[in-house]
Amino acid sequence: MLAQFLLNYTQMTKRKAKLGKFKKRSICRFCKSRKLIKFLDFGYMPHAGNYLKPWEVGKEYYYPLRIFFCKSCGLIQNLDIISSETLFKNYHYLSSVSLTKHFQEYAEEVKKKFLNENSFIVEIGSNDGVLLSPLLKMGYKVLGVDPAVNVGRIAKKKGINVVFDYFGVKVADRILKKNGKADVILANNVLAHIDNMDNVFSGISKLLKSDGVLIFEVHYFPDLLKMMQYDFFYGEHLSYYNLSTLNPFLNKFNLEIFDVKKMSIHSGSIRVYAKFKTNNKLKIEVSVGKLKKYECGLGHVDEKILKNFDLKIDKHRVNIKRLLLGIKKSGSRIVGYGAGGRANTFLSTCGIGNDILDYIVDESLERQGRFTPGTHIPIVSPEIFRKDSVKYVLLLAWNYKKEIIKKERAFVKNGGKFIVSFPGISMT
Numbered sequence: 001m002l003a004q005f006l007l008n009y010t011q012m013t014k015r016k017a018k019l020g021k022f023k024k025r026s027i028c029r030f031c032k033s034r035k036l037i038k039f040l041d042f043g044y045m046p047h048a049g050n051y052l053k054p055w056e057v058g059k060e061y062y063y064p065l066r067i068f069f070c071k072s073c074g075l076i077q078n079l080d081i082i083s084s085e086t087l088f089k090n091y092h093y094l095s096s097v098s099l100t101k102h103f104q105e106y107a108e109e110v111k112k113k114f115l116n117e118n119s120f121i122v123e124i125g126s127n128d129g130v131l132l133s134p135l136l137k138m139g140y141k142v143l144g145v146d147p148a149v150n151v152g153r154i155a156k157k158k159g160i161n162v163v164f165d166y167f168g169v170k171v172a173d174r175i176l177k178k179n180g181k182a183d184v185i186l187a188n189n190v191l192a193h194i195d196n197m198d199n200v201f202s203g204i205s206k207l208l209k210s211d212g213v214l215i216f217e218v219h220y221f222p223d224l225l226k227m228m229q230y231d232f233f234y235g236e237h238l239s240y241y242n243l244s245t246l247n248p249f250l251n252k253f254n255l256e257i258f259d260v261k262k263m264s265i266h267s268g269s270i271r272v273y274a275k276f277k278t279n280n281k282l283k284i285e286v287s288v289g290k291l292k293k294y295e296c297g298l299g300h301v302d303e304k305i306l307k308n309f310d311l312k313i314d315k316h317r318v319n320i321k322r323l324l325l326g327i328k329k330s331g332s333r334i335v336g337y338g339a340g341g342r343a344n345t346f347l348s349t350c351g352i353g354n355d356i357l358d359y360i361v362d363e364s365l366e367r368q369g370r371f372t373p374g375t376h377i378p379i380v381s382p383e384i385f386r387k388d389s390v391k392y393v394l395l396l397a398w399n400y401k402k403e404i405i406k407k408e409r410a411f412v413k414n415g416g417k418f419i420v421s422f423p424g425i426s427m428t
Contacts, residue, residue: 019044020061020086025079029197029239030249033072036079039306040067040233040313042349046373047082048234048341053370060373063235065345069306073248076221076240076301078233081195084147084166087236100130102265103188107134110184114213115140119183122175122207124167124200125190129155136160143179145171150366168196172203181209187216189266192237201253211281214255214274218246222298223268225305227423230313231346232266243270243291250274259285267399267422317350320421324356324394333390336360337404337418338397339367339379346396346421348374357394361385386410394419 027034042065050060064080115121119140123132126144128151136142136159144162146152152162165171175182185208194200204214221240224232232240247257259273270291275282327334336343339362347353353375360379362368367379385393386408393411395401395418405418405428412418420426 018059018061020047020063021083022063023081025077025081025195028070028073028075029077029195030075030245031070031073033070035071036068037071037303037306038066038068039303040230040310042066042233042345045235045345045348047086047236048344048373049087049236050373051339051367051370051379052373052376057371057376062374065233065235067233069301069303073245074242074301075245078235078238080235081238082235084195087193099265103131104134106188106271107131107138110135110186110215111138111140114184114215116183120179120181121184121186122182124185124187124204125193126155126160126162127151129158129160129162131186131188132160133158141179143175145175167203168199169203169206172207175207181212182207183209183212185212185214187214189217189219189269191216191218191241192239195238197239197249198252201250201255205253205255208276210276211279212275213282215271216274217263217265217269217271219266220262220268220270221301222295225301225309227267228309228312228316229267229342229422230309230316230349231342231422234341234345236341241270242295243288244295246272251277254278256284257288258282260287260291262291316421316425320425321350321352323419323425324352327392328356332392333358334392334394334419335385335388335390336377336394336396337385337408338362338395338400339364339372340397342399343396344372344374347372347377352394353377358390359384360396361393382407391416392419393417395421398422 028036044062045065046060046062052060063082066080068077068079121135121140121142123144126132126146129144132142132144142160144155144160145165145167146162147164147166149164152164155162163171185204208214218241219232221242224240250256254277255274256277257272257274261271263269263271324334334357336357339360354377357377360377361382362379363382368381370379371377397404398420401420405412418428420428
């Protein structure tokens, strides 16, 4: 009965959806193959980063969200492309809200391993300057590239020079002409957002010194699969990576991975270090071979594995909705915690709206006072939550579970319960 409700909800959303503009790819983003298999279809979803002002509620656009598998190179990808202008010109994700410590440690590592006193560093997708800021304070010349003017202005206030544009060959040429080649190019949680990867890596090849280093962080697909993180699928995430798909692609640009580090950030990421093949100063580290072996041990992703993933998602959606409806039926109120893009995919695909959650708590000033797309749940500051007597919290930002529970000790001490959805449903 509940499974039928969720199906009806999805169909209803499709009928009511005001469709936005998008384009469809017919070939793989990496290898240009047409051997593409659809294995997930979430129906029509609102843009997950479109946090609505009160007068915008109900006027948002919807887009198809379907995930494909390339049988030729193995890349997991979204082929329905929402325009970059829609996704990123007015962006509401601030890296410094939850990742300041991570990027401070990251900056220290880059300094120790790869920089000298005259190093020039470029970051693609520099956001609010959370990584470039400590590097600037260390005395290095830094430059950010980011199309989101609203968050880029925050970086500029920190003294960081920012190019407000999408990185590619043309932007690389502009930087070269004004600043020369870069010793280090950084790109963190941004490669998932890019459709034309050839243009970006052609720009990197132009801008990076022959002995320079490219370092980037991406979500790690094997962890996504293992922990059933279907909430990570949304419109701005176009590709999902592992080492076996990245290596052949980088080779096209005379780049090779010489080191890799698995990390728990975003509940499963890898930090990848790449260099030109002609750079013999940097040796291939054992970490690369170890991760290759790990991926081989998991077995190759195939249609059977992905179909099973789809079935697990359906079961999970039914179970979490049943739990929440049971709590509501008992007369208790529920609120959410964390209004990120993950949350919006999860809420929309599970049919969890403002009839179930009174509001969602979020620390970002960019989101407070707005409403979630599609589900229209108000977003409030933590201060409002801490004055409330609510006893149940759906932990939407479950990948920050430890930090949030520690921060909200008083809620737990007073008998409050966090409902955690991933990787399995639990209550703490």
